[in-house]
Amino acid sequence: MKQEEMIIKIISEVAHFILQKDPSKMVISLHKEKEGIHLAIFDNVVRTEDEIKKIKNRISVGQKPELSSYYGNLAGNDLLGEARLDLIGWQVKFIDVINRGNGIQIDIWIGSENFERNKFTIPD
């Protein structure tokens, strides 16, 4: 999959996930450099700790090449049915969800072997 296509699919699937809760605000930030990409998506929907935990469980599946190249292609393709963050979890270097109190921040890092995600963060 071309990198542009992958980014579009990931943004589409995460946006689908965020919009299911009907937020009044959604911000998508993309920071791209040679070694990798940092995507951060914010919304203003207040979620309980239980909900955050569930989301984290679904996305913390780790990279799975045997699934990502095949089933990963379902990511971001349609809006029928629930959004599935695990489709993204398999494909990316690291994914995290932060509860900001007034909404969530989903951080996604895509990168090569030399990629250091600490260098790609959004300051508070």
Place this chain on the structure above:
Amino acid sequence: MQKFKLHLFLIIYFMIIIFSSFLVFGIKETIKGFIRIQISPGRLISDYFVLGGIGGSFLNASLLSIISIILIIILKMDVSGPVIASVFTIFGFALFGKNIISVLTLWIGVYISSLIARKKFIEYIFIAFFGSALSPVFSIITFELTMTPYLSLFLGILFAIIVGILLPPTAIYVLRFHQGYNLYNVGMTAGFLSLFISSILRNLNVDLKLFDLWSEGKDIFSTLIVPLSSIIFIIAGILKKPKNAVEEFIKLQKENGRLPSDFLILSSKDATFLNMGILTLIYFLYVLISRSPINGPVLGGLFTIFGFAAFGKNIRNCIPILLGVFVTSILLNKPLNSPAIILGALFSTTLAPLSGTFGFFVGFIGGVLHIILVQYTAGWVGGLNLYNNGFAGGLVATFIVAIIDWFENTINFKLKK
């Protein structure tokens, strides 16, 4: 070693089947039947119980499953839901259509495809495993066309490899048609490719009349293998923490099953084993009640349910489909134990995500449409696609998803999700 505990469990399971076959049917007979299967055509419906005997069929199925697990170990993969689904699907279909050479040639094709795409083979491994649905391409060219044996073998291998190369791009694209609501995606892919292959062969005046090898299947060994396997997995599931396993199993029934739903990740190993055992027992009971024979193809259907109960199927999302198939068969006055109807009932579970996501009614309609369509799809492609129900199911899922999508986007009509 801990990492390979489940791999070992599965290898031992298949080894037990091999040794039991030797014990019950005799080593010589079993091997003779196994060899006969390797050199015979295997289009739909080729019940290997007729062709190579029960022992030879189980040896073929178990060896192919063990080869698959060895490949999984070589690729350092964990035993996951899709791994269990693919291994048991290979096992099931190796009782009626797959043999070792035909499967390996297709895998070589998929491997070449991964080299062309500059990907690792592991990235296409499930396409390779499920892609063995097109095994008949090798066998029809090698064993059914009138050419010299060496030329037939050469062309059989060549064409199977070419088909293997074409599988990944097609399978990935076909996913978008039904958006993950048809569990046997490669079945739809294989059906799609078979339309072209069968048309080419028909233009070359090759006769693609369907096979009709269907045994009565009253043997005690083949009757016991499904309930025994189910009980082994149920015991393995509840052995350590029975209460936890049952609670997780009940929660697992809420999963919609849309591709890819790995129950080993979404739930737990124990609950998944319970789901495999209980769901397969329910379908085994249906086979008994419908007075269907327990032969190669029927066992193939039951073992595919067994495997996919780790990768999308549960009681809640399968039963509405079965009811749709059952009611339609009764209304159309079709015998429940005729080949197309019983196989349709078992394999229609490919549509489980439809009822899991959109509810009972949509699942029921899926079952109705599936059994109406599946009786004819095998004929369209001359039995070249072993996952005929995956093809029909894919068409049904695409049709239903298109209608639901249109409703939701035009009149803001929301079905249960």
